Amino acid sequence: MTTEPFRLGGLPALSRSTVDRQEMLRSDPERLRARWPDARVLVVDRFGRSPVPLDAVHDVPPGGIPLAPRKAIGFGEQPPEEACFLGEWNGADYWMLPGSPPEDAASVSVDGGWGVSQEAPAAEGEAWIELRGHGALLDDTSAGLLTTAEALRNWHWRAHFCARCGGRTHRRQFGWATQCEQCGREEYPRTDPAVICLVHDDVGVNGEHVLLARQPVWPPKRYSVLAGFVEAGESLEGCVEREIREEVGVEVRDIRYLGSQPWPFPRSIMLGFTARADAGAQLRPADGEIEEARWCSRAELRAAFAGTSDTLMLPGSTSIAYVMLKAWAQAEA
Incomplete structure (x- = not known):
């Protein structure tokens, strides 16, 4: 019998991350807007799915599946109101915006990691996979980005009204806070x-x-x-x-x-x-x-x-x- 208590053999799938969150930049709009044209955007649909290369789903690379971010300039000259800043990696800023797969998307079977496969929308060389079922398939950078994006998406889905007075709220700090339009109360992701x-x-x-x-x-x-x-x-x-x-x-x-x-x-x-x-x-x-x-x-x-x-x-x-x-x-x- 051993004398050593067991320990985790590695990081849990959704604890992996390489991205610098750059908290101070959330209150530096000039810097973020200046770098927006060269930034990358994760699009996430209402089910928490984000696109990845379709061929990577069929043949998972050794380091894991990468996400397929869009060029930020394709969403306008400035970050849209609903854009959430996720952090910086390899000299590029990363953001999250809502999106959805094409209406005529087909479907592809993806190993869900629970002993069963799940169907994912597939179109234009991409498959839209979700974090809960497929997070362990992602590479370290993508796992960290999508985990943060999903946390913010879920929070904003529930943060339209002030918990103090019931007034409407609007986003601040590029997705990391809300402020009540009626009483001024600020709230942050929980x-x-x-x-x-x-x-x-x-x-x-x-x-x-x-x-x-x-x-x-x-x-x-x-x-x-x-x-x-x-x-x-x-x-x-x-x-x-x-x-x-x-x-x-x-x-x-x-x-x-x-x-x-x-x-x-x-x-x-x-x-x-x-x-x-x-x-x-x-x-x-x-x-x-x-x-x-x-x-x-x-x-x-x-x-x-x-x-x-x-x-x-x-x-x-x-x-x-x-x-x-x-x-x-x-x-x-």
Whole structure:
């Protein structure tokens, strides 16, 4: 048995980024407008899909699929009102604007990373893919850009009115703030913290079995680790203890932080933890929330990752749950 506690083997898919957000430039309109003609624009539709080269979908490059940004000058001489500044990379500014695939777009099947394929619009040598299902297929730069773009898109979709007086709002700081036209209140993009915890038994350092559960709305055989939102006035560790107790009736201890990943669906950040529980602890799934919970061995998990399990389907590779489970499966007890 090992003496080393397991750790994540790499960054979660949506934690990857190479872009400098250049926060100070959001209040420097002269600089951003001057560089607009040479900037690049990600177009994102109302479903969160953005175009990528079609051939890259069929044959994913070693470094991942790149996005297919447009030349900013094609949208006008100045950034449109709805443009959101994403940051700078390799000397170019990157922005996000709403767009949509052509109405006569065909469809192409893209591996969704959950053991199933998803249909994506395809036209003019491009496929429009979405972050939640296909984020792990993107290269590092594209993953960071589209994650930020999707977070801002979801926030603006809900930010048309002031939370104080109900007045209409308008955008400021090139997409990074809104201001009420009636009372002047400013608001900024929100992120809701949620914990996600891999619970294993107390045999050895890393345990011999991991706790998995499934929600009623999930397809048969699909399981994951447990997660939940942090409540007001609650610590992260307290949330871990409460969520595991509420969802499966198990007490945990030795809570340890693993890593984090933004999850902009619509505005979360997933804070990954691991914890220990008594081996063979009785599981009592919460009515209406958890359809089934089970202890799974490392061998069962390895078979699922190898695609040879008939009884277990794991989370998609875009999720932090995938990275957590893979790290545990590769570790020694």
